[in-house]
Amino acid sequence: MKLSKREAGISYLKEQQQLFRCPICKSEMRLDDNGTLRCIEQHSFDIAKQGYVNFLTKPVHSMYSKELFESRNEIINSGLYDPVHEKIAQLLTSNINYILDTGCGEGTHLVKITDKLNSEIVSVGIDISKEGIQTAAKHYEQKIWCVGDLANSPFQKESFDCILNFLSPANYDEFKRLLLPKGKVIKVVPQEGYLQELRKQAFAQSEKEKYSNEQTVQRFKDFFSKVEVHRITYTKQLAHTLVPKLLEMTPLGWHVTNGNEMDINEISIDLDILVGE
Numbered sequence: 001m002k003l004s005k006r007e008a009g010i011s012y013l014k015e016q017q018q019l020f021r022c023p024i025c026k027s028e029m030r031l032d033d034n035g036t037l038r039c040i041e042q043h044s045f046d047i048a049k050q051g052y053v054n055f056l057t058k059p060v061h062s063m064y065s066k067e068l069f070e071s072r073n074e075i076i077n078s079g080l081y082d083p084v085h086e087k088i089a090q091l092l093t094s095n096i097n098y099i100l101d102t103g104c105g106e107g108t109h110l111v112k113i114t115d116k117l118n119s120e121i122v123s124v125g126i127d128i129s130k131e132g133i134q135t136a137a138k139h140y141e142q143k144i145w146c147v148g149d150l151a152n153s154p155f156q157k158e159s160f161d162c163i164l165n166f167l168s169p170a171n172y173d174e175f176k177r178l179l180l181p182k183g184k185v186i187k188v189v190p191q192e193g194y195l196q197e198l199r200k201q202a203f204a205q206s207e208k209e210k211y212s213n214e215q216t217v218q219r220f221k222d223f224f225s226k227v228e229v230h231r232i233t234y235t236k237q238l239a240h241t242l243v244p245k246l247l248e249m250t251p252l253g254w255h256v257t258n259g260n261e262m263d264i265n266e267i268s269i270d271l272d273i274l275v276g277e
Contacts, residue, residue, distance in 0.1 A: 008141055009051030010035040016122055016144060019098070023055050023154045045154075050137040054130065055148035062129040069106040069135040071245035076108040080236055084271060085109070087232055088186055089116035091275055092162060100160045100178065101125045102150055103168025107136030107143065110164060124160075126150065150174045162186060172223040185276045187220055189213045193233060193270030195250065201262050217272060224276030233270045240265075 003011065013031055020029045022039035029037045035047040047053055092099075096117060101110040104125030114123045124144040127133050133147045148154050150171040158180045165175075165187040175185050190213060221227050238246065243264050 004049070005051040005137065005141070006035060006047055006049045009047050009053075009137075012142060013037075013047065013053070013144060016124075019122075019124065019144075019156060019159050020154055021156045023148065023152045024057060028156065048134075048137075050134055051141070052133050052137040052145035052147065053154075054133075055146055055152075055154040056128070056130075057152065060128055060130075060149070062131060064105075064129045064131055066131045066135060068248055069129075069132050072249040073106050073108050073135060073139060075242060075245055075249055076112065078239070078242060080238070080267070080269065081109065081112070083234055084188065084232055084269065084273070085112040085116065087230060087273060088113050088164070088188075091186065091228075091230070091273070092117060092184070096121055096161045098122045098160045098180075099124070099162045099164060100155070101164040101166065102171070102175075103127055103165060104136065104145075105129070105132040105168075107132075107140050107145065109166045111140050111143070113164070124155075126154075153178070164188075170220075172219075176223070182277065185224065185274075187274040187276070189216050189272050189274065191231060191233070191270040191272050193268045195246075196268045196270070197264050198246065198250070198262070198267065201264065213272060217274065220274045220276060226277040228275040230273040230275070231271070232273060233268070235266050235268050238264060238267045 017031045020037060022029055022043050024043045025039060025041045027039045027041060029039045031037050036044050038044040045053055045055055099114060099121055104110050104127050107125045110123055110125050114121050125136055126146045126148045128149050130147045133145045136145045146154060153174055155178055157177050160178050161180050161183050163175050163179060163185045167188055170187060243262055
């Protein structure tokens with residue numbers, strides 16, 4: 001008999017309960033058979049019916065809707081980022097056992113990358129947006145999905161071989177705490193040509209038409225002793241039906257009212273993949 005999402009989540013998470021610490025008192029946690037993670041101080045967090053865990057200790061207002069994450073899921077599954085996923089998978093060696101995606105959204109980047117790696121890898125995604133994590137849990141099983149804030153992390157130190165940070169804000173102090181010795185952080189940041197067709201039509205003649213990530217790259221280099229930078233640039237055809245979904249999933253599109261009228265047939269991907277040890 002097939003397990004419910006919650007039962008499957010309890011079963012899988014129980015095998016990996018050593019990863020967790022209480023975000024309130026920082027003590028270790030154990031998962032009981034009823035699906036409650038509890039620490040020695042009796043702070044507790046229940047696995048939701050969809051199979052994820054919410055570690056937030058107070059409500060957070062998210063700007064991101066379920067519709068945005070469904071659009072993002074559709075865009076990523078269309079193959080737009082496939083060469084990026086392929087490159088990241090190549091950069092990860094075969095001895096990766098635990099990978100954490102910080103700011104994972106609906107989880108598709110993480111799933112696409114780990115599908116190209118060893119099937120035994122334990123994949124964990126965390127995002128402050130409950131809507132993103134609910135979408136991840138809906139689409140992808142045999143992963144650990146957590147609503148949480150890295151400033152108040154629910155993970156034990158030295159738990160991950162790799163931390164993935166894909167087009168989202170970073171918390172480098174926490175990354176260093178969570179990484180195992182010789183672990184890697186892989187951060188993906190936009191370069192000047194990223195989504196330039198959308199940028200040109202949405203923000204013609206404004207400062208938002210141009211983009212620079214020099215400060216982001218320099219800050220990354222300040223935190224890690226060994227850094228590699230891999231730039232990946234290509235153009236892909238984009239179905240007209242996907243243009244409004246691309247607009248919805250990126251902040252660039254939030255100020256555009258005529259998304260269906262935009263004349264975009266192809267889109268440029270121009271990203272830096274930063275690898276820090």
